[in-house]
Structures are given as C-alpha cells and as structure tokens.
Amino acid sequence: MGIELVELSNLLEYQKEFITINDEEEYKRCTAKLNCKGIVLRDVIKGKDIKTKKQQVCKAGQLLVAEIDAKVGGYGIVPSELEGAIVSSHYFLFNVNEEKLNRLYLHYYLKTDDFFNQIKPQGTTNYASIRPRDVLKIKIPLPSLERQKEIVEKLERFFKNKELFDKQNENNAEILNKLRQSILQEAVRGKLVPQDPNDEPASVLLERIKEEKERLIKEGKIKKEKPLPPISEDEVPYEMPRGWEWVRLGEISAIVGGGTPKTNIKDYWENGDIPWLTPADLSNIKGKYISKGRRNITKLGLEKSSAQLMPKGTVLFSSRAPIGYTAIASNPLSTNQGFKSCIPYVMQMNEYIYYYLTYSAKKINEQASGTTFKEVSGSEVANFLLPLPPLREQKRIVEKVDQLMALCDELERNIEQSKKDSELLMQSVLQEVFKEA
Template sequence: MNAETFFENFSLLSESPNGIQKLREMILQMAIQGKLVPQNPEDEPAQILLKRIKAEKERLVDKKQIRKTKALPPVKINKFLFDIPETWEWVRLGEIGDWGAGATPNRKKSEYYDGSINWFKSGELNNRYITESDEQINELALKECSLRLNKPEDVLIAMYGATIGKVAILKSTATTNQAVCACTCFDGFFNEYLFLILKAYRKHFTNQGAGGAQPNISRVKIIHTLAPLPPLEEQKRIVIKVDQLMELCDQLESLQQTKYQSRIQLNNSALSNMLDAGSPEEFAEQWMLVCDNFDLLYDNLDNVEKLKQVILQLAVQGKLVPQDPNDEPAYVLLEKIKGKNPSLLIVDGEMPYSVPETWAWFKLGDVGRIVGGGTPKTSNDEYFCDDGIHWLTPADLYNYKQKYVSKGRRDITELGLKNSSAQLMPAGTVLFSSRAPIGYVAIAQNDICTNQGFKSCVPHKMEMNEYIYYFLKFAVEEIENAASGTTFKEISGKAFGQILIPLPPLEEQMRIVAKVDQLMALCGELETRIKKAQDNSEKLTTAMVSSVVG
C-alpha cells in the first residue's frame, strides 16, 4: 500500500473494530518502510551516513567513552524483513548506538536507596517521555552496583514479562533495573526515530521472547536486530509525520468515544421512554420511534443487548401486549392447578412492581415444582454412556443461544440416574443454572436430567413454560442477589422457589411469548447485521494491514 491509498482510506480504517489501534500500527509500519513521507534526492544517502556513524563509534571507543563491543555479524541480503527505499540501508541496532542494561541494587542494603538518582523499572515506561522514577538510588549504589548511568534523550526498552517491548525516551539522567535496556544513539541516528522503530518492533520482540515461563529478550537479541536506516533528514521528517498522524488518531479516538457515548445516551433515553409507557398502546408509539431510528441507535452490540433486556422487562410488566378483558384471570388459573388456596396470592405490599389487574403475583414454587440435580460418580464408567438418559451441566449452556435444549455433552445410564441425586424431568421443564454461573436458562425439548448446578422448574401447567423461561431470563440479577456462598454464589432450591413471579392470564402469556419471540428475532437480525458489518470491516482492515506489514 502506498501513502496515497492509505490516506484515502484513513477514515474508513478508523471506523472498523479496533481500527484506531490498527491505524497506529500501520502508521508505524509504513514509517519504517519508507512509505509515509517522500524521499528527497538531496538528502545525504544512508550509506554515507552509516560510515559517519561508524566513525563516531570508533572515536568514542578510542576516547574510552564507550566500551569496545564484539563485531556484529554482517547484514545478509536474504535476511531483510521488508523492502526499503534505495537511499536507505539495513543496519543492526547495535551499530547505531551504545546499548546497556541496568541492575537492581541489593534490596537488603537500605543505604543504596532514597538518594537523588532516578532508577526506572520496566513497569514505569508508560509515556513517550519520562523524567522522574518511582524510586531513587544514591551515589553509593552507582559506585558499588552494575548500574549504567543513562543520559537525557537515551531510549529505553523493557525486556521482561508483560512489559516486554515498551519504550520511552529519558528526559533526565537516570539508571534502570535489569529489565530495561537503554541506548545512547550515535550522532547521525535520531533518537525519536529509534523510538518509532522499537514501537513498530514490539510484536517482533514479544515473539522473540516467547517460550519461557516469563517472556524476555536480551541486550544481545536487541543489538543483533536488523533495522532500516533512512537519511538523517528523512528520519526527522518521518518523526514529524508520525506525530501528526498519531495526533489525528487521538482526535478520531476522542470523536468515536463521544459518538459512542451519544448513541448510548440516545438509546438509554429511548428505552426509558418505552419503560415509562403506561400501556401497550403507549409502548407501541415509543417502539415506532425506536424503529424509525434503528440505524442510529443500534450500530453496536451493547445497545442491542440493552434493548433485549427492556423487551423482557416490558413483557413481565404487562406493557408489551394489550390485555383482553375476556381472558381468564391468573388467580383462577392457579386455583384450577393447585386447588383453592388463597395463601398462594401475594399481597400488594410484597409486589416488586405494578402489573395489570388480571395478573397475579405468585412464588415460583407455587407455579411449578422446583427440582435439583446431581452427578453420578464420575469414576464409574457404568454410570455414563454415549446414548442414554440426557444429562445437562451449566457448561453445556455456555454461549447457547437457543430457547430449547435436548441434551448435553454426556449421557448417563439408568444405573447412574438411580445412584445419584439427578432427577428425570419431563419435556417442557424450564432449566436454570443455579451456580457457576447463575443465570443460564433453557427449556427441555425432551425428558432430561441435570447435575447439581441447576434448579429447574417443572410448571404445573406446561403451557406456561415459555413465559416462565422469559421471566427467568429477565430476573437473573434478582436471583443472583438472592444467592449465597463464599467460594462461589449459589441459589438454593428453597430460595429459588421463593422468587416472586408476575403471572398473566394463560392466553396473555401466549401473546406475550409470541411478541417477545418476534422482537428477539429482530434483535438477533440486528446482531447478525452488526457482526457481519464488523467482520467485513475487520477483513478489510486486516487486508490493508497485511499489504503494509506482509
């Protein structure tokens, strides 16, 4: 990719997932490949500059200002990392500066610390320029320990662990610990350009350091690394251009964040208006306003997830579909199921929120039978089989998006069922993971049992199961709050049965479920569209990055 194509697609690239970060990477790669600024034939070629740099190194060695180092291997043509302009040269990093790592003065000797000499650790290389370290050492430590006193404008690079490849430029005289290597650039190599090279090489250094318990690179690896050397004047132009583009990236990032927050606020306002709707008719009006602005409100997955939660909330508050006065009231439905039992009804003071007059509040344990689960002894092969009684664990529902589930990864035998606390439940049972984690919900498509990580509800009237399913998906946070435990939280069967559920007339339950199904399908289409757009954008960005970095 040339600079013209890159700048034409700058805005497009920034809009893709992680686009700004990838833009920054591309800027650095194009910079060190000579693709960011034009070459000037009037510049002193790097071949001549390299001779001057070598002469400078020899002069410093002769004056004993730096130590003489072992000769580095010659640069081989077939070892180049990428193509560079004709006026550039490939060099090893050890040729362009004097490199040295630091050390840690003995921690047991307090007399080494609390002095006036800055002593940087790798975790402190967080900014482009650094001046003051968290800890200081003194002249005694400098004299008795293997410390290198680095000059202002030296370039530092972290060599160990999670910080490997982090870079900074010193703005004060300072030392470092052994996890940091410093470079004093020779005359003719611009320290700011070295900073860009090392930033561009971070992934390369990270890969070089992989393999051990703690990733690390060494001074030796660094000084043997090949780097592109432009003419000195071009080095300076590259740094100026990179700074300009990075500032533009900062501005784009800020604009994107502002835009994202605005979308979040608009969506929250729209959802709030829907929740405040006093009737299904008012909801329909607010919903139409949302539909008219779908492209504006729902271009990110976070907003779609919030929309799904609001749909569930409206559903269980009786605001999603209109009530029909001809529907049989909910309390009559429960009387038919359980027999006349006024104690089942929840009095007004206990109601979490208002619901339509034809609805009634009940405890979940009165709406259905609460069933736990169990695990047969895993060391007994006679308890497990490939095609037996379907048995489910919470892990089977991880990332599971369907409403109904038929089986898990393993089946158990009749003997396994008999010798465990697992219970066989009928098709239509609403399954709810009660720990690790709390909140996976599905409906059994067939007879099934579960491990102890579930508390399930077998509805007294099976036609209620899909409404109960959606209620439980809405009530996950409330159920989590009712859970207990120290190592991990779990909702007990007793506490699960005490959860209050607002029950509409059966006919209205059917209408609610149909409406939620319709709206959830729409949300699914939105998510698919967003993911596809992000994926296409990601592929485009990746292709453009690949055209730069190879």
Template sequence: MKTETFFEILPHLSESPNGVQKLREMILQMAIQGKIVPQNPDEEPAEILLTKIEVEKEKRSKKPLEIIAEEEIPFKIPKSWKFLKLKDVCEIIRGITYKKSESSEQTLPGYLPLLRANNINGTINFDKLVYIPKEKIKPPQFVKAWDIVIAMSSGSINLVGKAAQAKKDLDCTFGAFCGVVRPSPIIYRKYINYYFHSPNYRNTVQNFGKGIGINNLSKKKLESLIIPIPPLAEQHRIVAKVDQLMNLCDELERKQQKRSEVHIRMNNGSLSKLQQPDNEADFNRIWAHIRDNFDLLYTKQETVKKLREAVLQLAVQGRLVEQDPNDEPAAVLLDRIAEEKKRLQKEGKLKRQKELPPIEEDEVPYEMPSGWEWVRLGTLVSLLGDGLHGTPEYTDDGNYYFINGNNLYDGEIIIKNNNKKVSYDEYIKYKKPLNDRTVFVSINGTLGNVAFYNGERVILGKSACYFNLLKDINKEYIKKVINTRYFLDYCYEKATGSTIKNVSLKNMRLFLVPLPPLNEQQRIVEKVDILMELCDRLEANIKHSEEVAWSFAEVVGKAGE
C-alpha cells in the same frame, strides 16, 4: 500513502469501531517507512550514521555490520535511509533465572523488584511484582533509561514480543522470560521504541512463533530483526510528529468514549423510563421517541443487550401485547390448577404440599393489567427440587452425563466436552422424576440459566434446580419470566454466599410470577420471539458494520506499506 491523504481520512477512521487503535498502528507503520514526515536532502544521510554505529559496535563485538540480502527487505524506504539488523544497533540482554525459593512476593531488605511479562504492556507497570536478592543481578541486568523491556516467552503468541521503554534508570531487573533491548546512544532511542510498537514488528514476531508449541522469541530471532534507520535528524522529527499524532489519538479516544457513554446513557434512560412510566401517556410518548430514533439508538452491542432486557421486562408487565377481554382470566386458570392438584393428590400422584404464604401488598413489585394475577412459583408446579448434593461415580464409557447449571442455555441442555459420564446404574440411582413439563434453572454460582428437559440422559448437579409445571401453564412464558432482569434481581436479593451465590429452594417456591391469561401467555411468547429475532438482526448488522469499517481501515493501512 501521502500524508495529506492520511489526514483526510483520519476523521472517518477514528469514528469506526477500534478505529483509533487502527490509526495508532497506521501512524507507527508510516513512521518506520518514511511516510510521516518529508525527507530533507540537506540532512546527513543514514549512510554516515552507519559508519558511527559500526565504530561504536566494535567496542562490543569485532564483527562487522551484517549485510542484508535483497529478499530480506520487508518494505521500501527513502533513499536516505538504511536497513540494519537489530543486533548491529542494539545490545540484547536476557533476564535472570532464579529458583522460586529464592524469590519473594513481598519486598525484603536486600531484594529488588523483578519485571515479568505481566508488567509489560506498552508501558512498564509495577503490579504483582516478584522480588529477588540484589546479589543475583549482574550489572547489565539492571533496567536503564531507554531500555526496551520485551516479553520473550508466553503461553499466548499474542503476548510474545510485548514491549515497553523505561523513561529513566530503574532499580529493578527482569526475569528469564523477558529480555532487554538496549539501543545504541548514537541513534535516537525513542525512535527505536516506536519500531517495537509498529505492525511490522508485531507481524514479524508472530510469524517467528508459528508452528512452535511454546511461544518463544529467541535471542537469535530478536537479533535478526531488520530495523529501518533514518538520518538522525529525521529520527527526531519522526518522534516529534508521532508524539503529536498520538496525542491527537488520545483526544479522539476521549471524545469517542464520551460520545459512547452519552449514547448508552440516553438509551438506557429511555428504556428505564419505558419500563416505569408515570402514566399511559408517558409510556406512549417514550415509546414513540424510541420508535422514531431506532436507527440512532441501537448502533452498539451494549444498547441491543439493554433492548433485550427491556423487551422481556415489558412482556411480563403486560405492555408488550394487547389484552383481550374475551380471554379467560388468570384467576380462573389458578382455580383450575388448584383442582388439578387436588385430583393428583387424591390419586396418590402428588404429595400434599406445605401451604405457601399469602402474597402481601408490599411484595408486589408493580401493577399488572386486569385479568393477570400474581402467583408464587410453588403454586404452579407439581414438584420442585434440586440436583445431587455429591459426586456420582464416573466412567469413561457411560452413556449418561452429569450436568450442572453451566450446561443450561436458552432452553436447551448443552453437553460439553468436559462433562463427566456415568453408568446406567448411577443414572438409575440418582435420576429425578423429570417429564416434558420440567424446567431447569441454575441457582448456584451462575444464576438464571434455564433449559427444558427433552428426554436427555442426565443426572442433575446441585447448582441447578428443577420444577415440573402443571398443565395450562406455558413453559415458554415461564422461561421468558426467568430470563428477565426482574427474576435476576430477585435471585441476587435472596441469594446467600459472598463469592458463590446460592438461591434456596424455599426462595424459588416463593418467587412471584406475573401470570397472564393462558391465551395471552402464548401471544407474549410469540411477540418476544419476533422481537428477539429483530435484536439478533440488529447485532448482526452492527457486527457487519464493524467488520466493514475494520476492513476499510486495514485496506487504507496497507496502502501505506
């Protein structure tokens, strides 16, 4: 790719998702292929530089520079450049092996910091250091200016090969899972550092690790890396140009981040005002603004997430569907529920429940339409309880599962591979009186996951509660209420525990449900489902746009190879 072409497409790439990161990769790839600055025929070619490198190498090793076979060459380079094996232009030093008993997580007299893979990520950081006795460190194992520290072993193939260059001598060393590449002083060592951040290097390292159980970049593999070497003067010009372009990328990233923050803030502000308008005219004005700018407001995954929250909140505020004056009011529905409870108690099917406290005016969070009622959740259920406070006896061949709150997802019970099985006898011992009106909600740890019971063979753990709704309450509507930010805010307000949050059964019973007429409950459910499908499509379109932009950047990047 011509440099001019690159600068023409730069603004377009920078606006795509992850575009600036892709720009950085393209810059580095173009740099090591001789495409970032023009060649100068008057400069001393790399051939002469290789002679100097060979003389310098003889001080370390008597072996000559290794000849590179034609099939090993990874890409074309300018005629004035040469390829070299890494071992011919750099010294490679493995890190220190030590016993855990010899190390300390605190600095001690006579101890020095030891860098590990977590301290390497483009730059060297000094977080979560380990310290070892200074006498264990051999002179070559101190980190020196221009050393490139590399993660050579990791549990993830994506982390193997992470590199960072020291800008000065550091009074520290590096562990056995790391190594140091010490470039020859004959070449410009900042240029070598840029090679270790190029896509060519990352791809080569990942290919080294394919098919290996433990992700490991051996010293032998590292030595075999093929490095493109420009003339020395061009190395300096390349580094200067890359530095300039990386500064430009930093600026693009800052502007992109600022625009994104403004975009999200504007969207969140509109949705917040929509949920708390000063009056009906204010609501209509804000909604018209959102409707007329829908394509501009919802172009990011974060904004669609907020849209979902707003849809649910508007639904339980009575603002999502029109009220029908012919609908039976919720007050009549509550009278019918009270009569149903009396009947069940008389028949011995329902224990007499403790009377719930009346709803105080200062408890009501917002005004509702005429025909709606505030009601405590405990009023709408025949039974509310939690799961087993203990551990059942597990078995490998049972047909019943022990579940918790993390098995509840969007109305369904999801059995995972790590769910424990129990026998029929254990199931009978601990089963709860569940039916087709049962709703599960997670109330410990993760709050607000919800699922319906559909005859699954399960024992419920204590991190979830269950309640059996009385008839004439739309359980899908109750699920929508539990999915709202209003319910989650209530849970976090009432929850105990600093690390693991827990909502008591008492507070679940006391939760205020905004109850519409029964017919309106169904209309709300249908409207929410339609709008959630729209959100699904929006997210899919955003993802598709991101993938297209990323693919475009990939194609453009490969055009430079």
C-alpha cells in the same frame, strides 16, 4: 528494494531483575490482555497477599511478554501509568534500544499478524510457552528512526479514529442490552401486548395447576410439600393488569436440583446417552433452547447420583455462580448441582417463565449470598415472585418478545460484524503501512 528485517535481539535487551515483596507495602500488578490488546492494570494489592515474594518491576516503555499467553497475543508495551508495577516470573521484560527502535513503532507492529505469526510456542497445547530467546529471534522491518516516526504519526491518526468507531460499537452494544431488558420489562408488566377481556383469567389457570399438583401427588410422582407463604402487599413491586395474579414460582412449577455422578467411575460416564449440563454450557447458546452439553452420563450414573432426568420443556436456571443463565430443554436431559430448574405444572407456561427469569436474572444475582461462591437455594427459587398473565396472553407475550428479540439478534449480528470489520481494517492498514516502511 524492501526494508531490511532485523532480529529483536539487535533492538531489545532482556531484563531479569527481581525484588523481594514487602508485606506492608501496596503494589500495582499488571497483566497482558489477550489478542494483542496491550498491558493493563490487574489490581492493587498488599504485599502480604502476594504469595510469591520474588517479583519483577516494570518500567514504562518496556516490552512485556507473557510466557504462556504470548501464543494468544499476550504481550505489549508497558504504559506510563504502570511504571513500577510488578509481574511474576511468568512474564519477560525487554528494554527497548530507542537509538534504533521507536517504542511506539514497536507498539504498533506488535498488533500485526506478521509479528503474531512468528511466535512459536513449545510444549503441550494447554501449557505451550515461549522463552526470551524466542522473542529475540522475531524479525521486524526496521526503517530509519525518521521514517519510524512518520509511520507512528500516521498510525496514531488512524487508531484515534478507530477508537472512536470502536467506542460507538460498545455504546451500541450497551444500548442493545438495555433495549432487550426494556422489552422484557414491558412484557412482564403487561404493557407489551393488548389485554383481551375474553381471556380466561390467571385465577382459573391457578385452579388447573392446583388440580394437576394434587393429581401428581396422588399418583406418587411428586411429594407433597410445605405450603409456600402467602404473598404480602409489601412484597408486590407493582400493579398488574386485570386478570393477572402474583404467584410464587414454586406454586406453578416443581423446582428441581441437579447432581454430578462420581467422575472416577467409568460406568457413570462412558458411552452415556443422557445429556448432562453445567452452567457453562448455557453461557454461549443462541436462542432459548438447548439440547445437550459437553458431556453425557449413563442411566446408571443418573441412578447413582442426585442428578434427575427432566422432561422436554423444563426451564433451566443456573443457581450457582454464574447465576442467571436460562434456557429451555428441547429434549429430556439432566444437570449438575449448579441448577435449580423449573418444571411447569402446565407446560405451556414454560416460555413465559423463561423470559421472566431472564428478565430477573441480574436482580437475583445481586441478591444471592455466599462466601466461596454465590448461590441461590431451591427454597429461594421457589419463593421468587412472578406476575402470571392468563395463558392466552402469555402466548401473545411470548410471540411478541420472540419477534422483537429476533430483531435485536439481527442488530447484534450487525454490531459484531462491525467489530470484525474494524479489526480487519486495522490489519489491512498495518500491513500496508509496514509494507511501505
């Protein structure tokens, strides 16, 4: 005979009590992490900075459910360290009747698919929410308190091992990120591939670039710009191999901004066939190249805005928060104003420039300024220092980095699979344990 399923209405009591926030006091605020990851500290804040002056106070051991985020696993048991923390009216608090229900038993059951699948939000997709009565209708298996305690002890042993396993995955991911950065560092310092004395030096490449710029200016394709300042010895961060040259990014490529056609004019957007990117479009791409974003613009939209059509091979660099996303355009496209993109005067340099900007992204982000949001200007991007190898050596560097990054990608896939396996194992263990409850 199976264990009886009991509605939470018989085990929980909905609490709806509010306090008035004092401007002079300091408050802990908590929030529900998504994907059943529990309740955590959101921040510690002065009362004067809390806009809504009516708030709820949490007690350790209560069930806290987010009105909207419950549909994506936004719920959990309030931990002891968040006793007295506050939440808004968009959260629901429930006291647990511990004469019937072990709160740790409930804590673990909240992680199961069986609990999650009983959440039935109402409303439109983005704002679908649940009410306290919906929570209280959820059913859980309820064995004796003694059996609940046994289940908790078994699961605590399992989760202790899972925590160690997950921590190792996190460590491996961190090590992998450091490995990627180390590869790029070796590459841009000339230590990743051997030098060839027969390579045409970068100084000759710079002469070719100078000639190309002069040709483009003469043909009216680019404007003549104020010369960039010479590079002083104090600016040079390290010594380069023979045949390399320190240059400013604006010396070897055109720095191009972007723009956004007016969103209320349909002719700028409807049936557009020009890929138009925002920094968010670069946030999750795999590999170096990108061909399209989530939106297209029309030729008219391009003409009526500061957006520009950039050629295949352009190095895209997000210059407005988030700063440092990089990619290479695999076809002509345009971007919004959150980019300062680089069009190399010798296009064969684009992959090396891409890797150098990828390597420098964190440092650039740290040095960026801004109050409302951080940003680097076009002139700042043009003044970036870049160690320029001979063109043939650039090709060898890119090939080697590609090879090593492919190996890193494989390691990353293994780590991600390991994380998924950990979650699948957890669900399997939870299902088995509660089935035997």
